[in-house]
Amino acid sequence: MTPVHFTFSSTFILGLTGLAFHRTHLLSALLCLEGMMLSLFVALSLWSLQFNVTNFSAAPMLLLAFSACEAGAGLALLVATARTHGTDHLQSLSLLQC
Amino acid sequence: MTYIVFLFLVGLVLGLIAVASNPSPYFAALGLVVVAGMGCGVLVGHGGSFLSLVLFLIYLGGMLVVFAYSAALAAEPYPETWGSRPVAFYMMVYLLGVVLVGWALWGGWYEGSWVSSDEMFEFSVVRGDVGGVAVMYSSGGGLLVIGAWVLLLTLFVVLELTRGLSRGALRAV
Numbered sequence: 001m002t003p004v005h006f007t008f009s010s011t012f013i014l015g016l017t018g019l020a021f022h023r024t025h026l027l028s029a030l031l032c033l034e035g036m037m038l039s040l041f042v043a044l045s046l047w048s049l050q051f052n053v054t055n056f057s058a059a060p061m062l063l064l065a066f067s068a069c070e071a072g073a074g075l076a077l078l079v080a081t082a083r084t085h086g087t088d089h090l091q092s093l094s095l096l097q098c
Numbered sequence: 099m100t101y102i103v104f105l106f107l108v109g110l111v112l113g114l115i116a117v118a119s120n121p122s123p124y125f126a127a128l129g130l131v132v133v134a135g136m137g138c139g140v141l142v143g144h145g146g147s148f149l150s151l152v153l154f155l156i157y158l159g160g161m162l163v164v165f166a167y168s169a170a171l172a173a174e175p176y177p178e179t180w181g182s183r184p185v186a187f188y189m190m191v192y193l194l195g196v197v198l199v200g201w202a203l204w205g206g207w208y209e210g211s212w213v214s215s216d217e218m219f220e221f222s223v224v225r226g227d228v229g230g231v232a233v234m235y236s237s238g239g240g241l242l243v244i245g246a247w248v249l250l251l252t253l254f255v256v257l258e259l260t261r262g263l264s265r266g267a268l269r270a271v
Contacts, residue, residue, distance in 0.1 A: 015115045017118060038130070040109075072253075077259060078172075
């Protein structure tokens with residue numbers, strides 16, 4: 001394991017723990033998810049760069065496109081939540097009445 | 099160059115600690131900007147100039163602007179920065195965890211810097227990652243069409259989620 005591999009592995013795990021343990025805002029959870037996608041992008045890019053498999057360079061681009069889809073759907077849910085509840089605290093999402 | 103890449107790696111971990119330690123969303127978005135910039139530096143250090151450019155332009159220019167704009171929906175009167183007590187506590191915990199795991203794995207690290215792409219660059223016309231991304235338009239055309247289709251589908255998903263008024267996907271909006 002080189003320091004580069006340790007770094008992107010630890011950033012993925014850090015984003016996962018932030019997503020799992022800190023859920024005050026919905027936007028914070030989405031940002032942790034984006035951090036995880038960013039570490040995956042760096043990991044895929046480094047895989048194709050370090051092993052000289054340049055045909056694989058298209059995979060991080062497609063990953064970026066799919067993560068844009070995920071961010072768009074998440075932010076649409078954020079806007080819908082802000083319109084119904086007036087806030088994006090995840091604590092207020094479990095209330096029965098709007 | 100090895101030491102600069104080391105600096106970028108440390109900045110990558112510190113930026114994601116800043117995102118994951120539950121500050122207010124404005125500051126978390128700022129931490130994600132730092133993470134994206136440091137990731138660009140790491141990719142440049144490994145010879146992937148085009149992938150780094152894509153990450154910088156698409157990620158910082160497209161997605162993070164939308165995230166920073168959406169932070170206005172999560173406004174709160176007393177935002178928590180990294181200096182406030184619970185956030186600083188979680189930052190110390192995460193930093194200690196990363197340092198401990200890195201110290202435990204220290205003996206297994208065999209090389210500081212790996213050989214990056216394009217050792218034979220004097221024989222080539224384009225960089226390796228530029229040529230690799232260009233394959234997406236020839237052999238990877240099917241997956242490119244699927245990606246465009248998914249983006250179009252996401253457009254309709256977003257429109258239906260935010261429409262409201264008893265016709266959209268969420269009728270309570």
